[in-house]
Amino acid sequence: MAGMELEGFKGDEFTFSSLLSSCKYKGSGELGKQLHGLLIKQSFDLDILVASSLIDVYAKNDNLYDARKVFDEMPTRNSVSWTTMIVGYGQQEYGKEAVKLFRRMFGKDYCLDELTFASVLSSCGFTSGASELMQVHSCLIKLGFEAFLSINNGLIYAYSKCGIVAAALQCFRLIAEPDLVTWTSIICGLAFCGLEKDAVKLFDKMLSYGIRPDKIAFLGVLSACSHGGFVSMGLHYFNLMTNQYQLVPDPEHLTCLIDLLGRAGSLDQAFDLLKSMRKEAGPDALTAFIRACRTHGNLKLAKWAMEFISEPDEPVNYSLVSNMYASEGRWSDVARMHKLINDRCEQKTPGLSWVEIAGYNHLFKSGDRSHPQSSDLYAMLGLLLNTMKEDYKSTAF
Numbered sequence: 001m002a003g004m005e006l007e008g009f010k011g012d013e014f015t016f017s018s019l020l021s022s023c024k025y026k027g028s029g030e031l032g033k034q035l036h037g038l039l040i041k042q043s044f045d046l047d048i049l050v051a052s053s054l055i056d057v058y059a060k061n062d063n064l065y066d067a068r069k070v071f072d073e074m075p076t077r078n079s080v081s082w083t084t085m086i087v088g089y090g091q092q093e094y095g096k097e098a099v100k101l102f103r104r105m106f107g108k109d110y111c112l113d114e115l116t117f118a119s120v121l122s123s124c125g126f127t128s129g130a131s132e133l134m135q136v137h138s139c140l141i142k143l144g145f146e147a148f149l150s151i152n153n154g155l156i157y158a159y160s161k162c163g164i165v166a167a168a169l170q171c172f173r174l175i176a177e178p179d180l181v182t183w184t185s186i187i188c189g190l191a192f193c194g195l196e197k198d199a200v201k202l203f204d205k206m207l208s209y210g211i212r213p214d215k216i217a218f219l220g221v222l223s224a225c226s227h228g229g230f231v232s233m234g235l236h237y238f239n240l241m242t243n244q245y246q247l248v249p250d251p252e253h254l255t256c257l258i259d260l261l262g263r264a265g266s267l268d269q270a271f272d273l274l275k276s277m278r279k280e281a282g283p284d285a286l287t288a289f290i291r292a293c294r295t296h297g298n299l300k301l302a303k304w305a306m307e308f309i310s311e312p313d314e315p316v317n318y319s320l321v322s323n324m325y326a327s328e329g330r331w332s333d334v335a336r337m338h339k340l341i342n343d344r345c346e347q348k349t350p351g352l353s354w355v356e357i358a359g360y361n362h363l364f365k366s367g368d369r370s371h372p373q374s375s376d377l378y379a380m381l382g383l384l385l386n387t388m389k390e391d392y393k394s395t396a397f
Contacts (some may be wrong), residue, residue: 114150
């Protein structure tokens with residue numbers, strides 16, 4: 001582009017669109033901004049094709065603010081412009097914004113396509129917005145998109161994330177020829193919703209149809225085995241993945257297996273696995289093992305694991321070991337763990353949980369008291385905890 005300018009040539013909308021397409025990769029945000037300045041200088045920033053490409057560049061470089069600014073400043077838009085912005089929100093898990101934009105697009109009678117619906121469905125899954133999902137589902141049926149396999153796969157994913165298992169299964173049963181993505185979506189969805197036995201049965205059914213599972217499918221069935229406590233089946237599927245299908249396990253697979261063994265109390269076996277595959281295992285695998293050590297009161301193995309792994313610097317690992325020390329009254333060790341957290345670990349933004357009530361999402365984090373009804377919520381949690389304790393005492397003795 002610099003050479004063209006020196007020669008006195010000026011680009012057109014196709015030139016700039018091609019240049020912007022090369023900036024759609026992570027780390028190209030600054031180059032995209034420079035091109036944006038040149039676009040404004042040559043008055044190409046108002047062209048629909050160029051502006052849509054610019055939105056895509058900003059969105060793929062995690063700059064949704066500038067992407068939306070470009071979108072809002074467009075004098076005219078087409079279906080590509082709207083879809084690009086919706087896809088950007090969906091990819092960054094800004095589900096509510098994606099659904100809001102979709103409603104506006106639908107209200108303006110733009111031509112909706114498969115990509116638009118797939119992105120919006122993904123966004124509904126991110127936000128667990130059941131009411132929004134049902135509205136989108138009704139819309140796509142009205143427009144005749146229910147026949148698209150990718151749309152049905154998106155529906156299965158979104159309904160599973162919203163906890164509406166019956167609807168996810170209904171969508172699955174309506175597909176005449178499910179592909180690997182379809183099977184994986186419903187298996188992972190059932191595992192996510194606590195229906196571990198059904199997930200395992202569907203995985204076996206998929207194998208009986210001759211469909212070759214990939215790593216994601218195995219991760220779904222291993223997750224089901226982990227949460228269901230199916231130790232022998234979990235080991236069977238892990239061996240099947242590595243031996244028969246020759247798939248190299250990712251850290252997520254190892255975390256599931258270690259979590260499975262830990263939940264079952266097989267801490268020595270879990271530790272041996274952690275040691276034998278410490279290069280492949282990620283920080284989550286160590287966290288799963290230490291959590292299991294805490295559950296079963298094995299401080300010795302937890303300390304060994306912390307010393308054995310070269311990079312244990314996740315705050316949760318030190319916190320778990322600290323809690324184990326506290327349960328034994330070893331307060332000097334508790335203080336030492338807290339010092340290690342401050343010295344070695346980066347402070348992380350706490351994760352959030354949410355629940356949708358009457359179309360509104362209520363957000364919570366651990367120990368959160370910012371909600372206006374927090375006093376009532378904690379009072380109810382205390383009542384439920386006491387009830388569970390009383391029920392346990394009455395059945396245990």
